[in-house]
Amino acid sequence: MTGVTLPRKELFDIPEGVIYLDGNSLGVLPKGAAARATQVIENEWGGQLIKAWNTAGWMALPQVVGDTIAGLLGAPAGSVATGDTLSIKVYQALAAALKMRPDRRVILSDNGNFPSDLYMAQGLIDTIDKGYELRTPAPEDVAGAITEEVAVVMITQVDYRSGRMHDIKAITEKAHAMGAVMIWDLAHSAGAVPVDLTASNAEFAVGCSYKYLNGGPGAPAFIYVRPDIVDSIKPALSGWLGHDAPFAMELAYRPAMSTERMRVGTPPILQLAVLEQALKAWDGVQMADLRAASITLSETFIAEVERRCPQLSLASPRDPQSRGSQVSFGFEHGYAAMQALIDRGVIGDFRAPNIMRFGFTPLYLDEKDVVAAAEIIEDVINNELWRDAKYQTVSRVT
Amino acid sequence: MTGVTLPRKELFDIPEGVIYLDGNSLGVLPKGAAARATQVIENEWGGQLIKAWNTAGWMALPQVVGDTIAGLLGAPAGSVATGDTLSIKVYQALAAALKMRPDRRVILSDNGNFPSDLYMAQGLIDTIDKGYELRTPAPEDVAGAITEEVAVVMITQVDYRSGRMHDIKAITEKAHAMGAVMIWDLAHSAGAVPVDLTASNAEFAVGCSYKYLNGGPGAPAFIYVRPDIVDSIKPALSGWLGHDAPFAMELAYRPAMSTERMRVGTPPILQLAVLEQALKAWDGVQMADLRAASITLSETFIAEVERRCPQLSLASPRDPQSRGSQVSFGFEHGYAAMQALIDRGVIGDFRAPNIMRFGFTPLYLDEKDVVAAAEIIEDVINNELWRDAKYQTVSRVT
Numbered sequence: 001m002t003g004v005t006l007p008r009k010e011l012f013d014i015p016e017g018v019i020y021l022d023g024n025s026l027g028v029l030p031k032g033a034a035a036r037a038t039q040v041i042e043n044e045w046g047g048q049l050i051k052a053w054n055t056a057g058w059m060a061l062p063q064v065v066g067d068t069i070a071g072l073l074g075a076p077a078g079s080v081a082t083g084d085t086l087s088i089k090v091y092q093a094l095a096a097a098l099k100m101r102p103d104r105r106v107i108l109s110d111n112g113n114f115p116s117d118l119y120m121a122q123g124l125i126d127t128i129d130k131g132y133e134l135r136t137p138a139p140e141d142v143a144g145a146i147t148e149e150v151a152v153v154m155i156t157q158v159d160y161r162s163g164r165m166h167d168i169k170a171i172t173e174k175a176h177a178m179g180a181v182m183i184w185d186l187a188h189s190a191g192a193v194p195v196d197l198t199a200s201n202a203e204f205a206v207g208c209s210y211k212y213l214n215g216g217p218g219a220p221a222f223i224y225v226r227p228d229i230v231d232s233i234k235p236a237l238s239g240w241l242g243h244d245a246p247f248a249m250e251l252a253y254r255p256a257m258s259t260e261r262m263r264v265g266t267p268p269i270l271q272l273a274v275l276e277q278a279l280k281a282w283d284g285v286q287m288a289d290l291r292a293a294s295i296t297l298s299e300t301f302i303a304e305v306e307r308r309c310p311q312l313s314l315a316s317p318r319d320p321q322s323r324g325s326q327v328s329f330g331f332e333h334g335y336a337a338m339q340a341l342i343d344r345g346v347i348g349d350f351r352a353p354n355i356m357r358f359g360f361t362p363l364y365l366d367e368k369d370v371v372a373a374a375e376i377i378e379d380v381i382n383n384e385l386w387r388d389a390k391y392q393t394v395s396r397v398t
Numbered sequence: 399m400t401g402v403t404l405p406r407k408e409l410f411d412i413p414e415g416v417i418y419l420d421g422n423s424l425g426v427l428p429k430g431a432a433a434r435a436t437q438v439i440e441n442e443w444g445g446q447l448i449k450a451w452n453t454a455g456w457m458a459l460p461q462v463v464g465d466t467i468a469g470l471l472g473a474p475a476g477s478v479a480t481g482d483t484l485s486i487k488v489y490q491a492l493a494a495a496l497k498m499r500p501d502r503r504v505i506l507s508d509n510g511n512f513p514s515d516l517y518m519a520q521g522l523i524d525t526i527d528k529g530y531e532l533r534t535p536a537p538e539d540v541a542g543a544i545t546e547e548v549a550v551v552m553i554t555q556v557d558y559r560s561g562r563m564h565d566i567k568a569i570t571e572k573a574h575a576m577g578a579v580m581i582w583d584l585a586h587s588a589g590a591v592p593v594d595l596t597a598s599n600a601e602f603a604v605g606c607s608y609k610y611l612n613g614g615p616g617a618p619a620f621i622y623v624r625p626d627i628v629d630s631i632k633p634a635l636s637g638w639l640g641h642d643a644p645f646a647m648e649l650a651y652r653p654a655m656s657t658e659r660m661r662v663g664t665p666p667i668l669q670l671a672v673l674e675q676a677l678k679a680w681d682g683v684q685m686a687d688l689r690a691a692s693i694t695l696s697e698t699f700i701a702e703v704e705r706r707c708p709q710l711s712l713a714s715p716r717d718p719q720s721r722g723s724q725v726s727f728g729f730e731h732g733y734a735a736m737q738a739l740i741d742r743g744v745i746g747d748f749r750a751p752n753i754m755r756f757g758f759t760p761l762y763l764d765e766k767d768v769v770a771a772a773e774i775i776e777d778v779i780n781n782e783l784w785r786d787a788k789y790q791t792v793s794r795v796t
Contacts, residue, residue, distance in 0.1 A: 013444045022448045029444035037435045037668070045614055046411045046427035049745060050420045058615060085663025087637035088486060095525055111649060116638035116663065119651035123636030127493055128526060136649060210664065216443055217456060218666035238521030239485035240514035249750055251509060251534065253517040265483025265514065266608065268616035268666050270435070347447060352647050 003286030006293045011281045012214075012364045019373045021348045024160075024188055024326045024359030027214030027278070036277040040270055061276065062220075062267045063260070068279045069213070069222050072287070073186065073205070074196035079227050081262040082272065086187060086208040086221040088237065090120045090154070092262055093204040093223060095236035097152040097181040098124075098132070100203075100229075104151035108180070111136040112159045117185055121154065124236075139164060143174050150180040157195075158188035158324030161351050163316040165193065165324045172202045187211065190222075192294070192325035192361075194287040197224055212325070212361060213282075215275035223262045230259050239264030281363055293362035294325040297370050301327055301358065304374035309381045315355055326359045331381075339391035340380045346373045401684030404691045409679045410612075410762045417771045419746045422558075422586060422724045422757030425612030425676070434675040438668055459674065460618075460665045461658070466677045467611070467620050470685070471584065471603070472594035477625050479660040480670065484585060484606040484619040486635065488518045488552070490660055491602035491621060493634035495550040495579040496522075496530070498601075498627075502549035506578070509534040510557045515583055519552065537562060541572050548578040555593075556586035556722030559749050561714040563591065563722045570600045585609065588620075590692070590723035590759075592685040595622055610723070610759060611680075613673035621660045628657050637662030679761055691760035692723040695768050699725055699756065702772035707779045713753055724757045729779075737789035738778045744771045 013029045014020055020028055044056035053059050066080040073080070094107065107121050118136065125132040137145045139159065146153055153175040158165050168184060175182040182202040189195050191212030197205055205224040209215035225233060235255055240246045241263040244254045255261035299320060305312060312329040331337055331354060338350040348358040358373075380386055411427045412418055418426055442454035451457050464478040471478070492505065505519050516534065523530040535543045537557065544551055551573040556563050566582060573580040580600040587593050589610030595603055603622040607613035623631060633653055638644045639661040642652045653659035697718060703710060710727040729735055729752060736748040746756040756771075778784055 013440075015445055015447070018447070020447060026443075026448045026451075028447065029439065034436045034439040034444075037439055038432045041427065041432040041435055041614065041672070042411075045424075045431075047413055049413070049416070049418060049426065050424045050747060051740065051745070052615070053424075084482065084486065085637070087663035088482065088635065091635060114638075115641070115647050115649060118649055119636045119638055119641065122651045123634050124525075126632060126636075127522075127634040129528075208664070216439065216668060217450070218664050218668060218670070220666075221663070234524060236521050236525040237486065237489060238517045238524075239483070240512075240517055243513070243517065247750065249513050251513060251516055253520045265485035265619070266606070266616050268618075268669050270614060270616060270669050270672065271666050272616070274439070274668065342449065347449070349448060352645065 003289045004284040006285070006289060006362045007364050007366050008281060009364050014364060017345045019346050019369045021346065021358040021360070021373060023361035024192070024211050024357070025349050026210055026217060027212060027361065028364055030214050030278040030281055032277050033216065033274050036273050037270060040273045058269050061269060061272045062263060065272050065276050065279065066222060068276070069190065069209070070224070072282060073190060073224065074198050075224050076198065076227060079259050080222050080224045081259045082220045082222045083263055083267050084221050086206060087116045087120050089206040089221045089223040090117050090185065091124055092235065092237050093183045093206055094121055094124055094152060094154060096233040097183055097204060099234045100181050101151035104149060105132050106149045106151055107132060107134045108142065108145055108150045108153045109134065109136050109155060110139040110142045112139040112161065112164065113156045114160050114185070114187065117154065117156060139166070142166070143171055146174045146178050146180060148178050150178060152181045152183060154183040154185070156185035156187060158192065160188060161315070161355050161357065162328050163324045163326040165322055168195070168200045168202070172200050176201065188324050188326065194291050202226065203229060209275050213275070214278040216271065216278070219271050219275045220268055225259050225262060230261070231257055235261050237264045241265060241267070290362050294360050295320040297360040297362060297365055297367065298323065298325065298327050300367050301360070301370045301374060304371055305329065305377055308374060308378035311381055325361070326357060328355045328357045330354050331356055333386050335394060336391040337380055337386040340386040340388065341377060344376050344380065346376045401687045402682040404683070404687060404760045405762050405764050406679060407762050412762060415743045417744050417767045419744065419756040419758070419771060421759035422590070422609050422755070423747050424608055424615060425610060425759065426762055428612050428676040428679055430675050431614065431672050434671050435668060438671045456667050459667060459670045460661060463670050463674050463677065464620060466674070467588065467607070468622070470589060470680060471622065472596050473622050474596065474625060477657050478620050478622045479657045480618045480620045481661055481665050482619055484604060485514045485518050487604040487619045487621040488515050488583065489522055490633065490635050491581045491604055492519055492522055492550060492552060494631040495581055495602060497632045498579050499549035502547060503530050504547045504549055505530060505532045506540065506543055506548045506551045507532065507534050507553060508537040508540045510537040510559065510562065511554045512558050512583070512585065515552065515554060537564065540564070541569055544572045544576050544578060546576050548576060550579045550581060552581040552583070554583035554585060556590065558586060559713070559753050559755065560726050561722045561724040563720055566593070566598045566600070570598050574599065586722050586724065592689050600624065601627060607673050611673070612676040614669065614676070617669050617673045618666055623657050623660060628659070629655050633659050635662045639663060639665070688760050692758050693718045695758040695760060695763055695765065696721065696723065696725050698765050699758070699768045699772060702769055703727065703775055706772060706776035709779055723759070724755060726753045726755045728752050729754055731784050733792060734784040734789040735778055738784040738786065739775060742774050742778065744774045
């Protein structure tokens with residue numbers, strides 16, 4: 001089957017003069033998002049009020065959106081629940097996974113994981129307070145660190161700083177061989193690289209929708225549970241919308257007999273509706289085409305930047321097969337340099353201590369953008385435009 | 399100080415021909431909400447992209463909204479964090495409270511509490527798995543059930559079904575006298591009745607913003623922590639935005655030295671912005687005036703309905719001082735009758751097994767509305783309009 005042609009810039013509103021290389025942090029605005037929000041607010045909330053839970057399909061919306069995300073991840077309909085934030089979904093997956101291996105006490109992650117995943121594990125360990133241990137070897141040592149002591153392997157596939165990509169199949173197989181449960185965080189994978197959750201055989205996956213899926217600031221997270229185990233897993237965050245009969249108002253929790261048990265409270269309808277609109281940009285996109293385009297963009301970028309700016313050192317794997325859809329360069333004055341770039345319309349971001357990070361989103365970027373960005377980087381770096389005092393003040397950028 | 403005159407119907411968009419008595423479930427649409435959403439989507443997200451976290455004030459928004467909510471609850475600025483759902487906030491408060499009383503094993507609630515609060519307690523108990531016990535006596539027996547075995551008293555002030563209201567001061571004093579930690583769920587209190595959290599001396603309070611605060615479907619929840627203890631409490635859901643330095647990307651969690659430690663993941667900016675707009679309707683409202691208006695509305699409603707429809711039996715306390723801002727009637731055919739009422743523009747809701755529930759929101763209701771609603775109720779009940787087959791099919795209404 002032939003997919004649609006990429007990029008699809010016509011589906012997005014990108015400001016004039018901006019080359020946006022930060023879709024790995026916050027995706028751009030899909031056309032129709034404001035109209036959808038207005039429809040939800042004025043026609044559904046304003047016009048139908050409480051009835052809208054039924055008449056406007058709000059009750060079904062988390063599952064509708066979950067099914068669309070499932071389709072992008074090689075997962076069957078009904079296997080992905082949406083809502084909350086990614087940190088909450090990490091906690092849910094981890095708590096449920098530990099219950100599956102009651103005799104083991106080790107959670108294995110890596111020190112390249114996104115800090116919030118590690119923080120959530122630390123909070124869960126403190127809450128249970130039974131001697132659990134979080135191990136965080138270097139990413140390249142993870143596979144070797146999976147032993148029969150390990151209850152759960154919890155890994156983010158694509159490193160948020162370097163773009164280094166773990167091998168889902170190999171690590172999941174090793175985890176299972178050692179009797180551990182596997183959780184994948186797909187924050188930088190969903191919509192960025194092909195993922196086949198069914199083939200992976202992993203028990204859990206989690207992710208967010210405001211990066212490559214363009215759901216907007218604070219868009220809801222998602223959690224996948226392997227269908228054959230979902231009916232036996234114990235939700236730690238056992239909220240009413242994960243109950244088998246939320247409106248029966250029973251006093252005792254009975255989990256829904258589906259992935260719905262991973263839902264917690266009242267869903268964020270406005271954000272879900274905007275996300276649903278955003279996901280329409282994926283209609284007809286073949287993930288293999290997306291990946292090919294992503295590699296072309298990132299290879300072009302690396303070649304152009306390295307040729308122009310020897311001061312920058314590649315902080316991402318050189319082999320595109322080991323890289324997600326972002327490229328990072330280390331540069332001592334990276335913070336100031338990124339501010340200078342942003343001032344000139346090339347928007348990437350900075351991650352401490354010295355990483356300049358650039359995301360590649362084939363839905364709305366082409367090779368001309370990448371070459372143009374490299375030219376501006378050359379100007380900023382080689383002419384030391386970042387030395388301007390106004391770029392030295394540190395302000396928070398997510 | 400004299401407050402603004404109530405109601406303030408001009409600040410809301412309510413459909414023609416509707417008398418909305420379900421603001422205790424989902425508040426009506428505040429004017430300006432769609433415009434604010436459009437501004438966030440098109441100007442901030444679309445126009446400023448990732449920079450909007452700083453330039454559009456997104457990073458500060460959860461705290462700005464929290465401070466406004468704090469002001470409505472007699473709590474100081476900085477004591478209320480916003481985000482997530484109410485169920486998540488219940489879990490956070492409960493987990494932190496249990497850590498404060500490590501030698502006790504009883505969580506005391508009541509069987510009139512909203513089920514999700516009980517479910518979250520059950521999930522936490524299963525997660526910790528150290529013999530904790532959830533006790534749920536009848537609401538009228540709660541005070542007597544607070545013993546020195548109790549670690550935490552977790553109560554919803556206003557009963558979601560009957561509107562019965564607990565005495566915050568008396569129960570908190572009893573809890574403290576017995577050495578227990580106090581958590582109040584203010585879901586049906588915030589924006590409905592005067593609350594003075596500082597005077598209460600309670601350690602925690604939680605609530606939602608889509609009911610009387612009109613934040614829209616799935617609007618974020620809030621959590622209050624008493625300022626003198628916040629620096630010592632342990633967040634179970636230790637996400638990166640509760641970290642003292644979220645962007646330092648440290649590997650170990652260090653909680654923020656403020657209520658911010660109760661934040662978890664990336665905030666739902668779109669929903670927060672709409673909520674911020676909704677909260678403007680509270681500018682200048684005196685809670686004493688609101689309470690007086692609420693009592694007038696509910697007393698009028700009870701008198702009018704009882705006079706017209708002896709078939710309905712009051713399921714709320716008759717004494718307005720013991721009642722929140724809702725009135726419930728028991729009626730065997732309550733589900734069908736509510737559908738018939740909704741068809742005629744009087745929107746309340748139904749709670750199993752037989753409760754017809756009507757909320758009173760003085761921001762946008764006056765006595766004429768209440769009398770008109772009673773007339774329609776009389777028509778539906780006395781002429782048995784609810785017998786129509788189309789009102790018998792059960793569909794889910796939140």
